[in-house]
Amino acid sequence: EAGVAQSPRYKIIEKRQSVAFWCNPISGHATLYWYQQILGQGPKLLIQFQNNGVVDDSQLPKDRFSAERLKGVDSTLKIQPAKLEDSAVYLCASSPKGDTGELFFGEGSRLTVL
């Protein structure tokens, strides 16, 4: 079974530039998550999708971050404009069920903002 795919693995940008990350979840998983993991910290949920719909985006900085999940499969997370404090690993995860904590993570996209 193929795992969660993410790209790009690494990205370096200047502050105020924009960046987009892509995620393809495990086939058949209805729930998709984007997490932000700052160095030395645990992952923090940015947004959770159930199929096409948003379940929780309470911690997404909506003035600069946006995410979409078209057709209930792939998802894109965008940051515009980026700030220095956005330097982190952006993890995508999927789950067959949305409320039990059994998540399957991708390898992450490491963002450095200079």
Next chain:
Amino acid sequence: QKEVEQDPGPLSVPEGAIVSLNCTYSNSAFQYFMWYRQYSRKGPELLMYTYSSGNKEDGRFTAQVDKSSKYISLFIRDSQPSDSATYLCAMEGGKLIFGQGTELSVKP
């Protein structure tokens, strides 16, 4: 007070040692308790999953949940260098909350 507290370590032990990793929490709504393992530059992977108070064993790993004390533990027996990773506790009660992670190093 954070909802989930985890000692960040780092923790260094010799090969073969018994390792104890712990988390405390404050939210009584948490129903599911997980331990994730994260190798360097990789995503977290689910290691252990428990629903209620008590113990759950899987090979060299034992997860323990004490809901009355709001305390969970992960024990690793006969630790191996391949166990060197960051261990994240996580709890679900409408929302999945991760601890800070404990960095473990097992020396040969």
